[in-house]
């Protein structure tokens with residue numbers, strides 16, 4: 790993330806500005822937090838800030854793919870409503886093997 794920002798700016802920013810930028814990206818759905826890897830990923834899609842996302846995480850090569858589907862939004866909204874739970878994050882992390890690794 791720091792390297793990505795450095796490339797964008799042409800200079801390495803101070804850590805505090807990185808965290809501010811990160812907070813902005815997270816708040817606007819432009820980046821996501823991967824809890825299981827304690828890492829941040831820049832969003833690969835255009836989608837609404839609050840839209841649920843699924844991360845498909847390959848345990849072999851470490852590839853992370855982001856996916857969204859309207860059906861998931863509906864199901865998770867229903868699920869949270871019936872539990873009377875106000876969701877702050879709606880990120881699903883699925884571990885396994887990517888097509889490359891599973892095929893080998």
Ligand SMILES: [Zn+2]
Pocket residue numbers: 818819820821832833834836842855
């Ligand atoms: Zn995203």
Ligand SMILES: [Zn+2]
Pocket residue numbers: 847848849850851852886887888889890891
């Ligand atoms: Zn893989």
